[in-house]
Amino acid sequence: xxxxxxxxxxxxxxxxxxxxxxxxxxxxxxxxxxxxxxxxxxxxxxxxxxxxxxxxxxxxxxxxxxxxxxxxxxxxxxxxxxxxxxxxxxxxxxxxxxxxxxxxxxxxxxxxxxxxxxxxxxxxxxxxxxxxxxxxxxxxxxxxxxxxxxxxxxxxxxxxxxxxxxxxxxxxxxxxxxxxxxxxxxxxxxxxxxxxxxxxxxxxxxxxxxxxxxxxxxxxxxxxxxxxxxxxxxxxxxxxxxxxxxxxxxxxxxxxxxxxxxxxxxxxxxxxxxxxxxxxxxxxxxxxxxxxxxxxxxxxxxxxxxxxxxxxxxxxxxxxxxxxxxxxxxxxxxx
Numbered sequence: 001x002x003x004x005x006x007x008x009x010x011x012x013x014x015x016x017x018x019x020x021x022x023x024x025x026x027x028x029x030x031x032x033x034x035x036x037x038x039x040x041x042x043x044x045x046x047x048x049x050x051x052x053x054x055x056x057x058x059x060x061x062x063x064x065x066x067x068x069x070x071x072x073x074x075x076x077x078x079x080x081x082x083x084x085x086x087x088x089x090x091x092x093x094x095x096x097x098x099x100x101x102x103x104x105x106x107x108x109x110x111x112x113x114x115x116x117x118x119x120x121x122x123x124x125x126x127x128x129x130x131x132x133x134x135x136x137x138x139x140x141x142x143x144x145x146x147x148x149x150x151x152x153x154x155x156x157x158x159x160x161x162x163x164x165x166x167x168x169x170x171x172x173x174x175x176x177x178x179x180x181x182x183x184x185x186x187x188x189x190x191x192x193x194x195x196x197x198x199x200x201x202x203x204x205x206x207x208x209x210x211x212x213x214x215x216x217x218x219x220x221x222x223x224x225x226x227x228x229x230x231x232x233x234x235x236x237x238x239x240x241x242x243x244x245x246x247x248x249x250x251x252x253x254x255x256x257x258x259x260x261x262x263x264x265x266x267x268x269x270x271x272x273x274x275x276x277x278x279x280x281x282x283x284x285x286x287x288x289x290x291x292x293x294x295x296x297x298x299x300x301x302x303x304x305x306x307x308x309x310x311x312x313x314x315x316x317x318x319x320x321x322x323x324x325x326x327x328x329x330x331x332x333x334x335x
Contacts, residue, residue, distance in 0.1 A: 004061035005302070007274075007309040014063045015232055015263035020050060020078060022268055024071040026102050027138040028126075030164060030193050030207065034138055045270045047081045049288055053266060056298050058088050063095040064232045066122075070268070073105035079112050086116040096232070100124060100162070104140065106148030110155040120158040120231075122189075123149055127170045128180065136169065153184065160187040160231075160248075167209040174214065175221050182243025189235050189248035190214050194276075211249040218247070232262070252276070258312030264305075272302070274309040282308075 005013040021044065027034045045053070054065060065085065072078060088094035099113070100122040113121070125145060127133050133142040152159050161181055163170070174190075181188040193207050215238075218224060223241035230237070235248030265273045270285025282305035284298065291297050 005306045007306050009309075009311055011261060011309075012061070013262055013264060013306055013309070014061055015066070016054065016057050016062045016064070017066045017068055017263060017265045018050065018054060019068050019070065019266065019268045020045075020072045020081065021070040021075040023074055024069055024102065025074055025104055026071065026140045028102075028124075029136055029138070030166070039269060044268050045285060047077060047084075049270070049285070050081055051084050052288060052295070053270065053284055053298070054085055055088070056295055056302065058093050060299060060302060065094060065097050067097075067099040069100075071102050071104065072099050073101055073109050079109065079116075082113065082118070083116050086118075089117040096120070098122070102137075102140070103145035103148040103152075107144075107151045110148070110152040110157060113152075114155040114157050118157065120160070121152060122160045122162050123152075124162045124164075125149075126164050126166065127173055128176055129173065132170065136166075149186075153186075158187070159184075160189060162189050162191060164193050165190045165209045165211070165214050166193060166207045168206055171209065171217070174217055178218065178222055178240060178243065178245070178247065182240060182245040185245075187246045187248065189250060191250040192252055194252050211251045215249065234261075261309075261312070264309070272305050274305055275312070278310050280308055280310070281305075 007013055022036075023038050024032065027036070054062075058065070067082070069075070075081075082097070085094075086097060089097055097118055098120050099118065101124070103123045103125065106121075106123075123145070126136050128142070130142045133140055133145075149159060149161075161177065163177055165171070165174075177188055180186075190211060192209065192211055215224065222243075224238040224247065225241060227237050227239050227246070229239075229246060231248075233250075234252075235250050237246050237248045239246055261275075265276060266284070267273065270283065270288070272282040272284050274280060274282075282301060284301060287298050287301050
């Protein structure tokens with residue numbers, strides 16, 4: 001059996017996040033610029049190249065594959081990739097194939113995703129208010145997303161709603177999200193906004209809301225009980241006694257989850273980032289295009305990259321300034 005991927009801090013790497021496109025049909029304020037310049041097509045990995053890299057990672061012990069973007073479902077012929085890579089679910093080598101989506105394309109693709117073995121999806125949704133939704137996403141239509149979420153539910157997909165907690169934006173909707181998700185049977189995760197992309201310090205500082213304070217606000221209305229539930233990602237979960245639902249908290253700033261980090265990120269151009277909050281990366285596109293028939297070299301480069309995985313990231317909003325800011329947009333690595 002091929003040796004598993006172990007980083008310098010004895011962490012087993014078994015989770016790969018793959019961005020299949022930098023494009024999106026929304027322009028969320030914390031994710032990308034309104035006037036984004038997207039990559040020329042030749043720079044993106046083809047669907048076949050994405051399959052080759054993912055398959056190699058699975059051979060090296062990756063058990064969970066999360067497809068992201070941009071918005072992954074706007075990539076042309078993306079279901080061909082899902083259908084092909086799902087063979088590793090059937091073989092048992094891959095334990096979970098899932099995706100993070102904005103929900104806009106779920107009415108079209110939910111049934112197909114369920115049919116090839118996807119059982120669970122994350123939907124990014126930061127407000128249930130139509131006007132605020134249009135403001136946050138710039139281009140999005142809330143009714144289309146809600147219809148897509150219902151289509152996913154009807155197709156048998158388990159849905160988790162991801163909410164970036166934004167002060168001065170959606171702080172008045174926390175309880176509504178808990179109630180709605182409890183009623184619909186959706187898991188819910190709140191996430192701290194991260195210092196990535198092109199933004200002013202004033203705006204991002206005004207948006208940042210520590211999960212400690214989010215939890216305090218939730219406990220004014222709901223009884224929260226810490227539980228051991230895990231999905232393989234960084235969220236720490238509680239159960240809402242009143243709704244029987246689950247809430248996860250992702251805390252990249254107030255309490256980073258680096259000590260248990262089990263994941264790396266592949267961009268749509270084939271750059272492997274070993275840490276979301278660091279700039280070190282490995283160019284896998286160059287390897288596969290210069291060596292179309294040599295997966296041994298690809299394995300070697302992946303192992304070399306994992307050997308450079310840092311202990312953690314350095315995001316910090318303390319002292320009222322932003323430390324550890326990443327110049328790349330969130331859409332490049334898909335969160």
